[in-house]
Amino acid sequence: MTSLPDEFRDERELDDWLARPSAALVKSMARLEGPLAILGVAGKMGLSLAWTARRAAEQAGVDLRIFGVSRFSNPAAVEFLRARDIEAIPCDLLDPQAVAKLPDAANVIFMAGRKFGTEGDESVTWAVNTLAPAHVAQRYSGSRIVAFSTGCVYPLVTVASGGCTERTPPDPVGEYAQSCLGRERVLEYFSRTRSTPMCLLRLNYAVDLRYGVLHDIARQIHLGEPVNDTVPAANIIWQGDANNQALLSLEHCASPPEILNLTGPETFSVREVAAELAREMGKPVTFVGQPGERAYLNNSAKAAGWFGPPSVPLKTLIRWTARWVQAGGASLNKPTHFEVNTGKY
Numbered sequence: 001m002t003s004l005p006d007e008f009r010d011e012r013e014l015d016d017w018l019a020r021p022s023a024a025l026v027k028s029m030a031r032l033e034g035p036l037a038i039l040g041v042a043g044k045m046g047l048s049l050a051w052t053a054r055r056a057a058e059q060a061g062v063d064l065r066i067f068g069v070s071r072f073s074n075p076a077a078v079e080f081l082r083a084r085d086i087e088a089i090p091c092d093l094l095d096p097q098a099v100a101k102l103p104d105a106a107n108v109i110f111m112a113g114r115k116f117g118t119e120g121d122e123s124v125t126w127a128v129n130t131l132a133p134a135h136v137a138q139r140y141s142g143s144r145i146v147a148f149s150t151g152c153v154y155p156l157v158t159v160a161s162g163g164c165t166e167r168t169p170p171d172p173v174g175e176y177a178q179s180c181l182g183r184e185r186v187l188e189y190f191s192r193t194r195s196t197p198m199c200l201l202r203l204n205y206a207v208d209l210r211y212g213v214l215h216d217i218a219r220q221i222h223l224g225e226p227v228n229d230t231v232p233a234a235n236i237i238w239q240g241d242a243n244n245q246a247l248l249s250l251e252h253c254a255s256p257p258e259i260l261n262l263t264g265p266e267t268f269s270v271r272e273v274a275a276e277l278a279r280e281m282g283k284p285v286t287f288v289g290q291p292g293e294r295a296y297l298n299n300s301a302k303a304a305g306w307f308g309p310p311s312v313p314l315k316t317l318i319r320w321t322a323r324w325v326q327a328g329g330a331s332l333n334k335p336t337h338f339e340v341n342t343g344k345y
């Protein structure tokens with residue numbers, strides 16, 4: 001087992017660590033039939049996931065064709081992929097003719113989605129979150145599909161509940177979360193009618209040091225702003241672990257789809273984590289908001305049974321984030337809005 005670094009000096013070191021394949025993933029890649037398609041590749045998680053897959057294939061000694069699909073609104077993503085021997089194919093997944101022309105792939109990771117900007121522009125969110133998956137499910141009905149979903153399809157629950165399990169009935173709050181359940185149901189429909197093996201990943205907050213719940217809290221403390229604890233608790237997972245588990249889930253696809261909660265084992269209090277970050281950063285912390293009783297909490301016992309615990313524990317994530325933010329490390333400036341409990345984004 002590799003020991004964890006104390007901190008990251010720059011984005012190059014951080015990106016490198018984020019994209020490390022686990023030994024289990026390398027073994028899995030050795031068995032994986034190609035090509036591997038990553039749809040919605042150009043986002044916060046996708047580029048790193050693609051690189052993780054490439055490294056796992058290299059370490060497994062297999063010549064795997066990997067291609068990434070996005071609209072590439074950020075052209076730098078194309079360069080990132082090509083430099084790592086991953087094809088970049090521009091395509092709007094809302095265009096069924098364009099999707100029909102995408103190359104064959106035995107294995108597909110579906111990552112496209114829309115959250116922020118939903119309020120006032122709901123139809124676009126519904127289209128991206130339900131129509132694009134329909135096009136992809138039809139194009140790749142003969143493939144295995146792992147699709148990212150969200151823990152927001154569950155109701156908000158108390159900490160005492162132990163978090164929602166995969167058996168908890170969905171009860172999404174607000175149109176973004178409802179459209180995500182729509183994505184799941186559309187995929188499930190095609191999985192059932194065409195016997196397509198799928199796995200739907202209900203992710204609760206991936207964290208990088210440049211974005212995520214811990215980054216948001218640490219940044220507020222660093223800037224002397226109050227931390228909002230309206231939503232009193234959360235689960236998170238190191239983005240590298242989330243991406244490793246997503247790729248490993250290809251071997252767990254089934255029809256009807258497998259459902260898997262993707263998050264860390266620790267449920268933390270926003271107040272306590274804020275206090276710990278503040279201590280690490282040598283800064284005071286203040287709070288704003290009406291501390292509520294319910295939060296988006298996922299129980300990750302099923303994923304732990306499949307994959308074991310994530311490689312980076314919460315304690316380390318807190319220390320890494322405190323040092324990163326304190327040292328003026330980069331931010332994606334994409335707040336998670338973890339404090340929102342109304343479903344309005």
Ligand SMILES: NC(=O)c1ccc[n+]([C@@H]2O[C@H](COP(=O)([O-])OP(=O)(O)OC[C@H]3O[C@@H](n4cnc5c(N)ncnc54)[C@H](OP(=O)(O)O)[C@@H]3O)[C@@H](O)[C@H]2O)c1
Pocket residue numbers: 039040041042043044045046069070071072073074091092093094111112113114115128132148149150151203204205206207
């Ligand atoms: N990060 C988290 O903590 C988290 C938590 C829960 C769920 N999720 C879900 O997990 C998935 C991956 O997360 P992420 O943070 O990487 O998301 P992200 O940053 O929003 O990236 C998704 C990417 O999908 C692409 N996309 C969107 N619409 C498209 C379309 N019509 N055609 C082709 N590509 C399209 C976009 O790139 P282009 O603009 O280049 O097309 C975008 O960068 C998303 O579905 C997200 O909702 C993430």
